[in-house]
Amino acid sequence: MSTETPQATNFLRNIIQDDLQNGRHETIVTRFPPEPNGYLHIGHAKSICLNFGLAKEFGGRCHLRFDDTNPAKEDTEYIESIKESVHWLGFDWGSHLYYASNYFEQLYQWAEQLILQGKAYVDDLTAEEIRAHRGTLTEPGKESPYRGRTVEENLDLFRRMRAGEFPDGAKVLRAKIDMASPNMNLRDPVMYRIIHAPHPHVGDAWRIYPMYDYAHGQSDAIEGITHSVCTLEFEDHKPLYEWFLANLPVPARPRQYEFARLNLSYTVMSKRKLLQLVQDGDVSGWDDPRMPTIMGLRRRGYTPESLRSFCDRIGVGRSDSWIDMSILEESVREDLNQRAPRAMAVLHPVKLVIENYPEGEGEQFSLANHPQRPELGSRTVPFCRELFIEQDDFMENPVKGFHRLAPGKEVRLRGAYIVTCTGFVKDETGAVTEIRCSYDPETRSGLPGAERKVKGVIHWVSARHAVAAEVRLYDRLFSVPNPAGDDWKALINPASVEILRDCRLEPSLARAGAEERFQFERQGYFCVDLRETRPGTPVFNRTVTLRDSWVKADKGA
Template identity: 80%
Template sequence: MTNQEPTHVTNFVRNIVEEDLRSGKHQSIVTRFPPEPNGYLHIGHAKSICLNFGLARDFGGCCHLRFDDTNPVKEDVEYTESIKESVHWLGFDWGEHLHYASDYFEQLYQWAEELIRQGKAYVDDLSAEEIRSYRGSLTEPGKESPYRQRSAAENLDLFRRMRGGEFAEGAKVLRAKIDMASPNINLRDPVMYRIIHASHPHAGDGWRIYPMYDYAHGQSDAIEGITHSICTLEFEDHRPLYEWFLDNLPVPSRPRQYEFARLNLTYTVMSKRKLLQLVRDGDVAGWDDPRMPTLVGLRRRGYTPEAIRGFCDRIGVGRSDSWIDMSILEESVREDLNERAPRAMAVLKPLKLVIDNYPADRAEEFDAANHPQRPELGTRKIPFCRELYIEQDDFMETPVKGFHRLAPGQEVRLRYAYIVKCSEVVKDETGAVVEVRCSYDPDSHAGGAAAGRKVKGTIHWVSARHAVDVEVRLYDRLFTVANPAGDDWKQYLNAASMELLSHCKIEPSLAHAAAEERFQFERQGYFCADRKDSRPGTPVFNRTVTLRDSWAKPR
């Protein structure tokens, strides 16, 4: 399944599994991750993936990947393939246990006929709107359909004709006959089958009726021998229906449903409907836009599967709904990348720096560690010459108190190289600073006579002669408020969620960065070579996360 180490973080689901194995209720456990192939997976799904596959891994069981593909109108092979790729990317594997609810359509149909013969299901001619109005409310019981008393023979005949494609979409449904006065609305004769004249992406053209999720899910669990069917809390009220079907059908096993709190993450949306709307409205550049909470988006932004798994361990599994602040996810990414990402220098908003007393025809190289705590990652050579680029923010003509970077008459150390002192400022016709001129201390480099001389500031730089121009995208949070709710939720979209910088300067060692290769740009943040737009020799970099939480301060 995976080569990962076992998880030692406890939670109520793990406690249940441990007790079931200890008591002999189960000899081994079988879990499942059951996505609907109607969209791309997001960070909320990662919590379920890590829980289900992690339990199977830690307790020597197995986890199935099962597509609950019961609505062909909303499903697509594109989504199916992306889901499989994302689960693998997270570090999990289902082995031989790849399943589809549609593989069980014939068995589900036969069981539906069994319920009809028992007098526990009937064909209803009410429209969807009429069914809703008959269902009642939380304070009022529902009322029975006028078609509820049809005979088993008539219901079987109608149901078989529904399967044969004789009736129009919406003309009839098959409903379970349970209790229209039940305090649980889910038990008020729920719909089991509806007519859809559409080809199925996996099952093909053989069906004109399709089961509802509430009917297909539990029986699919039973067919596969699932021991622990783990769902999010919104399915808690559906559990009596899940159990009713199992009680009334000759299923081969008896799974048990458990519910946990879904992931609610601030500054984003987790509804697939809303995510699809962002894509269709052009508010983002597709499902894999690095601002999206989708796993393909997070991957493209530079998040690692290790960081996401660590985040899921950190937030835990509970029974109460709560909001997780985006900063916790970002900190998990920082902690992971701090350990693994090699360092490099890049100037995102360049300002020319000229060293007047450095020979114009001279160039030299300085050694730089690729990681300060990981000598096994080696070193690299950084070229240096008379003209450099520094960050615009690292110069201030009239420095404020506490500004220890470059200013007229002020010294700074160039990272890995010399100490320089600003002697002149060059401006354009608008008065904007376009160049700073400096002198350098030739003895201030490592090994020089003045190597130990202290100055208050150190800044990064790139040799102008050797710099490579690249495009860098600075990504930020997708929304400006923690919970973008309500009908007008899109008004909270962050207009500054992406800043495109087209003429950034990078050290030459970065020029051949491979797609998805991650770096810490010193003093800037963590960046990743875009897996979609990077080309050999011309990488495009996405900012994965800043070096610290810039949202912790009032904005």
């Protein structure tokens, strides 16, 4: 069953429709170009859905191309996780998997051509000196003292850079454009730098690596990309993108279009900050269920459908804005409400003894797996004299409006009988350790006339048959909507995860496999952990609560 929102129009669809109608392109070709220096996050999901979605909608194709131009930060683990994330989201690049490193030789030859045209030069300034020479938004830059080197000298030095004669940082290749340009990106940008490090895709073949701004547009041209869609922070880089294309004999002239990136509240989207969380041990890894990474959201229990629906719901615009986390959470609630079978799980158990139920006996109740979807079938739940219920479903001195168990009060056990509390037992600390009750056998669910109305209905599991499990209650990673500033890590939500190791689940859940999702009645939506579940010992992660528990906090923020 699909719960995805119908696609709304956006300015990129309008551009593509116009290009096709006016014959500018016969086939639409887009690309998704991640840098393999970390796991993809929800912001990348928006770009994936947009690029692959546009290509599919207009009968074109979308390439997956790794921007692997910085081996010092890249790893094959990231490459594999990116491929897995794109596939899991429901998209396929077919035979169109590429790497920028596939084009290193061609990019190098084109760089030599720029040198021969007098449009590139080797610079000996350090990175700090280059920044100091670049000027400001109101002051022009200062030309490097090495800008006047001859073509022959530049060509010799560039070839020696490739041969590995110089150490890291000793020299760079820069485009010779305009140090007085009002666009800082045109003030002789760096094209190549020296990095003596093995590359995850091409090994030790290279000692110099192209910068993204140089490699990106030419890679698009080589692949015949028609619409190079990127986020707004690259808008100021567009003149440089076009300068390289105009000054090189590229086989095609792609166009760049920018859209607003995704800024999501109660989390961070910077790869640098996400990496810091991983390295500092604030989370268990890139796929920690609290992380905004696609693999983290997957472990948390989000579905591909819910993420695609979320990306379509927030739309594609040209103005940066913040999206509240509640919209993402509501997307997965809507999806799981339709697809997730129901089950009973007691997360904070206390024993309930039915004193007038025969000892040693028991019976079976058939409960629907979904109240609105009979095609999902039913499961059998065992019942006996001793049960487990939630601790907070009992109150010794009930407050006004409390409609669960209390001395002399009655409730219905979900799908079973009405019981009345007759007493309770406390330990030496005053904590309730056992609740006593009696049941009315004439109120068995499903019997004619048995559905006597009571105000409270609670869930339960048979103590004799219950499955012991670990359940992790995940919540938002940060306690404020915008965790910014130098002390951003101090804003981590101390309640972002609570690990419960003494939960009791109905026995049908013992057979649940990795990534199976359920609604634990009255608790929320939960998923069997992808990484740590073992046969017979499931670990469940809470995906989201049944309703937004942050409403008051959001209003007060």
